[in-house]
Amino acid sequence: xxxxxxxxxxxxxxxxxxxxxxxxxxxxxxxxxxxxxxxxxxxxxxxxxxxxxxxxxxxxxxxxxxxxxxxxxxxxxxxxxxxxxxxxxxxxxxxxxxxxxxxxxxxxxxxxxxxxxxxxxxxxxxxxxxxxxxxxxxxxxxxxxxxxxxxxxxxxxxxxxxxxxxxxxxxxxxxxxxxxxxxxxxxxxxxxxxxxxxxxxxxxxxxxxxxxxxxxxxxxxxxxxxxxxxxxxxxxxxxxxxxxxxxxxxxxxxxxxxxxxxxxxxxxxxxxxxxxxxxxxxxxxxxxxxxxxxxxxxxxxxxxxxxxxxxxxxxxxxxxxxxxxxxxxxxxxxxxxxxxxxxxxxxxxxxxxxxxxxxxx
Amino acid sequence: xxxxxxxxxxxxxxxxxxxxxxxxxxxxxxxxxxxxxxxxxxxxxxxxxxxxxxxxxxxxxxxxxxxxxxxxxxxxxxxxxxxxxxx
Numbered sequence: 109x110x111x112x113x114x115x116x117x118x119x120x121x122x123x124x125x126x127x128x129x130x131x132x133x134x135x136x137x138x139x140x141x142x143x144x145x146x147x148x149x150x151x152x153x154x155x156x157x158x159x160x161x162x163x164x165x166x167x168x169x170x171x172x173x174x175x176x177x178x179x180x181x182x183x184x185x186x187x188x189x190x191x192x193x194x195x196x197x198x199x200x201x202x203x204x205x206x207x208x209x210x211x212x213x214x215x216x217x218x219x220x221x222x223x224x225x226x227x228x229x230x231x232x233x234x235x236x237x238x239x240x241x242x243x244x245x246x247x248x249x250x251x252x253x254x255x256x257x258x259x260x261x262x263x264x265x266x267x268x269x270x271x272x273x274x275x276x277x278x279x280x281x282x283x284x285x286x287x288x289x290x291x292x293x294x295x296x297x298x299x300x301x302x303x304x305x306x307x308x309x310x311x312x313x314x315x316x317x318x319x320x321x322x323x324x325x326x327x328x329x330x331x332x333x334x335x336x337x338x339x340x341x342x343x344x345x346x347x348x349x350x351x352x353x354x355x356x357x358x359x360x361x362x363x364x365x366x367x368x369x370x371x372x373x374x375x376x377x378x379x380x381x382x383x384x385x386x387x388x389x390x391x392x393x394x395x396x397x398x399x400x401x402x403x404x405x406x407x408x409x410x411x412x413x414x415x416x417x418x419x420x421x422x423x424x425x426x427x428x429x430x431x432x433x434x435x436x437x438x439x440x441x442x443x444x445x446x447x448x449x450x451x452x453x454x455x456x457x458x459x460x461x462x463x464x465x466x467x468x469x
Numbered sequence: 470x471x472x473x474x475x476x477x478x479x480x481x482x483x484x485x486x487x488x489x490x491x492x493x494x495x496x497x498x499x500x501x502x503x504x505x506x507x508x509x510x511x512x513x514x515x516x517x518x519x520x521x522x523x524x525x526x527x528x529x530x531x532x533x534x535x536x537x538x539x540x541x542x543x544x545x546x547x548x549x550x551x552x553x554x555x556x
Contacts, residue, residue: 181491199553207475207486224551231541233508233533234473235488241540251544252551259556267553279476279507328479354495355479440497441519467497468481 151265151290154192155322155374155382157396158184160350160357161208164297164322165189168290169263173199175286175297180211180236186219188381196221198262202240203299204283205232210240217243228282229253229275254284256312264388265290270309270316271301280325281305287318291388294318296340300325306336316340319391320384323347323366327358327375327404337369344393345371346382353377353404360403373401410468411445412438423462424455441467471529474501474509485511485520494520508534 151168158178163185166173174197178185189197200222202210217225217240225244231237244251254260258269271285283299296318298306302325309316316339324331327347345366349357358375366373372393374382380396409418411433419430432448442465445451459465472487472494483501485494494513502511502525510529514522 180486180488181493199551207484224553226551229541229545231508231534231537232475233510233530233537234475234486235533236475236486238533238537238540241537241544244544245540250551251548252554253545253548254551257556258554260551260553261555262553330479355482357479438499440500 149264150385150387151293153295153320153384154188155346155348155376155384156185156188157376157379157381158182158211158348160326160353160355161211162203162299162322162326162348163188163212165192165194166265166288167192168265171198171263171265173197173201173262173265174216175201176203176209176299177213177216178208178211180207180234183212183215185212186215189216189220194220196223198223199226200224201226201284202228203285203297204228204279205230205234205237206279206300207232207234207236209299210237214239214243217247217249222247222249224250224252226252226254226284228272228279228284230277230279230282232279254286256314268314270296270312270314271298271305273308273312278302280330283324285309287315290386293320293386293388293391295320295322295384296342297322298324298331300331302330303333303336306331306333310335310339318342320344320346321366321371323358323362325357326353326355327362328355329359329362332362332366334365337365341369342366342371344374344384346374346376347401348376349404351377356404358401358404363401363403375401377404378402405463405466408466408468409464411442411465413468422465423458424451425459439467470513470515471526472511472513473530473533474505474507474511476507485513487513496520496523 149169154165156163161179162176163178164175197220202213254269256269256273260267266289268287272282275282280300281302283301285298285301288295318340321340321342323345326349347358378399383394385392409422416430419425419433429450436448446456470487470490472485475484475486478484481498482495485496510526512524512526513520
């Protein structure tokens with residue numbers, strides 16, 4: 109499997125190979141055209157920019173699949189599917205019930221003809237989750253809870269289920285995880301599965317090698333552990349995170365680790381929607397915006413946990429003020445620092461401008 | 470307003486979503502009532518856009534979780550399997 113730059117793709121197209129630059133078949137094929145489409149078709153994977161959430165849309169051979177549906181209080185997934193002029197979705201997956209993954213799934217199910225819904229089986233008590241199940245029930249959509257070792261074949265696409273083997277009750281840890289292959293190109297999706305889940309996948313004797321990895325849990329250091337990363341050996345690693353998200357996603361050490369293993373990193377926060385196209389042999393990556401993946405703002409001086417020496421790294425904070433801050437802990441917000449005698453609005457503004465102080469647990 | 474503890478995130482933050490109000494709050498763990506866990510429902514008092522008081526609503530939490538379990542059981546009982554399954 110080879111990754112090509114766009115220029116190379118265009119040259120190959122001119123030379124008579126499959127023109128990867130052409131859009132794939134977003135609409136279902138007519139029954140009579142199925143064979144021809146399978147021969148000449150390709151797979152397009154859209155890692156949709158949904159801010160702090162996750163959603164990927166796959167289309168191939170007239171089939172389609174949605175893996176997660178963005179955040180609950182947004183409509184970006186619906187707008188994106190609308191822009192693609194999607195008519196039906198063969199499989200809609202909620203990797204786990206958190207509202208930043210199944211967010212718009214209920215509305216997707218109400219808007220499109222959906223063939224099947226796959227979920228991990230862990231419940232949530234949120235109305236976002238309950239409404240999703242009600243939408244499945246009301247539309248009479250077949251419901252499936254895949255488990256490790258299950259295999260699915262949809263046209264030329266194969267899905268191997270990597271996780272979970274059985275539910276533990278930990279919603280992130282039980283995230284549905286897949287290896288999806290189209291010809292010789294393979295993709296991994298793991299939702300918010302954590303390092304323990306990744307270890308189980310590594311120990312599970314299932315093939316993990318893949319060209320493109322969607323980094324677990326938005327690039328947090330709870331996921332993308334070294335053993336898993338080496339087992340996958342991706343050329344391209346993608347994370348889905350919101351610009352300036354409050355959780356510090358993605359983490360610097362995770363980005364470094366992925367880059368050290370030789371992967372090229374793309375993030376929806378800097379690159380917008382990321383589209384990978386493959387003919388099953390070669391693939392290309394197209395991004396909405398150029399930019400280099402950068403760690404989230406999780407490197408900060410925690411005013412509730414830092415030592416007096418660390419606190420003095422903050423603009424305008426000397427030893428005496430550092431000690432006064434420690435005496436006044438905890439603070440709920442940075443603004444509450446004005447409780448400390450000697451910290452006024454001016455000093456607070458300077459601190460905020462520096463951007464290094466944060467409020468941790 | 471009412472909100473549900475959807476998940477815990479990095480940095481010791483509980484993500485509480487107030488779905489009816491269309492709002493989301495990030496609350497440090499130390500401000501949660503004791504024994505709070507994922508799926509807990511709360512009554513939230515909001516001032517200037519911030520949560521100033523938070524009270525567990527066990528009845529709502531149980532009622533919603535029962536509803537989710539019941540729906541899951543219903544979908545499972547109707548499941549005839551994926552038409553794409555090979556193994």
